[in-house]
Amino acid sequence: MSYRLALTVGEPAGIGPDLVVALAQQIHSSQIVAVCDPELLTRRAALLGLPLTVKTFDAQDRTPANAGEIWVSPVALAQTENVGQLNPANGQYVLDTLTHAAQGCLDGMYDAMVTAPVHKGVINDAGVAFTGHTEFLEEYTHTERVVMMLATQGLMVALVTTHLPLKDVAAAITEERLTQVIKVLDTDLKRYFALPNANILVCGLNPHAGEGGHMGTEEIEVIEPTLAKLRAQGIGLSQPLPADTLFTDKVLNTGDAVLAMYHDQGLPVLKYKGFGQAANITLGLPIIRTSVDHGTALDLAGTGKADGGSLRTAIEYAERMAASRAAHKGN
Numbered sequence: 001m002s003y004r005l006a007l008t009v010g011e012p013a014g015i016g017p018d019l020v021v022a023l024a025q026q027i028h029s030s031q032i033v034a035v036c037d038p039e040l041l042t043r044r045a046a047l048l049g050l051p052l053t054v055k056t057f058d059a060q061d062r063t064p065a066n067a068g069e070i071w072v073s074p075v076a077l078a079q080t081e082n083v084g085q086l087n088p089a090n091g092q093y094v095l096d097t098l099t100h101a102a103q104g105c106l107d108g109m110y111d112a113m114v115t116a117p118v119h120k121g122v123i124n125d126a127g128v129a130f131t132g133h134t135e136f137l138e139e140y141t142h143t144e145r146v147v148m149m150l151a152t153q154g155l156m157v158a159l160v161t162t163h164l165p166l167k168d169v170a171a172a173i174t175e176e177r178l179t180q181v182i183k184v185l186d187t188d189l190k191r192y193f194a195l196p197n198a199n200i201l202v203c204g205l206n207p208h209a210g211e212g213g214h215m216g217t218e219e220i221e222v223i224e225p226t227l228a229k230l231r232a233q234g235i236g237l238s239q240p241l242p243a244d245t246l247f248t249d250k251v252l253n254t255g256d257a258v259l260a261m262y263h264d265q266g267l268p269v270l271k272y273k274g275f276g277q278a279a280n281i282t283l284g285l286p287i288i289r290t291s292v293d294h295g296t297a298l299d300l301a302g303t304g305k306a307d308g309g310s311l312r313t314a315i316e317y318a319e320r321m322a323a324s325r326a327a328h329k330g331n
Helices: 016-023 038-048 088-106 120-125 133-140 166-172 175-193 207-213 218-231 263-274 309-330
Strands: 004-008 031-036 053-056 069-074 112-115 147-152 155-159 199-203 236-241 257-260 279-283 289-291
Touching: 004 088, 004 309, 016 031, 016 038, 016 069, 016 309, 031 038, 031 088, 038 053, 038 069, 088 112, 088 120, 088 133, 112 309, 133 279, 133 289, 147 175, 147 263, 155 175, 155 263, 175 199, 175 218, 175 257, 175 279, 175 309, 207 218, 207 236, 218 236, 257 263, 279 309, 289 309
Parallel strands: 004 031, 004 112, 031 069, 053 069, 112 289, 155 257, 199 236, 199 257
Antiparallel strands: 147 155, 147 279, 279 289
């Protein structure tokens, strides 16, 4: 089945435009609509020496583009980009592309949104408080709790906390947060990944999962009591497991997804396994959103050296999730 995906091109000075131009060189079963300034793609294609015909998006036409073509839903840049050089004047433009794609998904015009990398710092330099796509979409869609999950072949890792300093993590792992995150994860594994009886492997917070309280008491006082309550509600959850041995094939083969307590507990392992072939997925939203697993790579912009593997993976996950959602609704 063919889907319509909104693809936000991200930071105009970075590799997002390069990746989209390269993506347009192949035929895709879904209709991919780039949300950006069309002249941005035209300029980048010329710089890369690649053919590109821009087609203005028509909501009544669901035809996928041919090779060398791209559908574009136009959003105007504030200032013409300088490749590899950040410009705060275009910070609001980046947010406008996200708003268009998210609203289009909410309205049913798009089946999912896929996001190329943005630069958080330059958006903040533009005077807009911005900590990332995940938090932006959480606020925009008025969602109580979203969950960041990265996925690659053979491994999915979701996070209890995301962009927090390490010193603040333990205090943030509360019964309320754990309960919300796990319920979102379990619900969306059913809805988007056809896993009605998912088994979630849970990392402990402390080394050796606290070692019976000798290396921390969060597992005893907060994590395991919360897991027990959720198991009683029918959610498949392991005991809190030491993270250093959880990420071994013997343990991973017993579960469907991993829940890590903090960003750098789970994501280094996933990126070691699949960097460049992984997707960042936001669970809990009323829409489907996937993204690349890398940043703007300003030094590679316009060079033709950017690897589009993660963007292709993000598109594949968006299509897979849209198909699973449709089947889930039909059951």
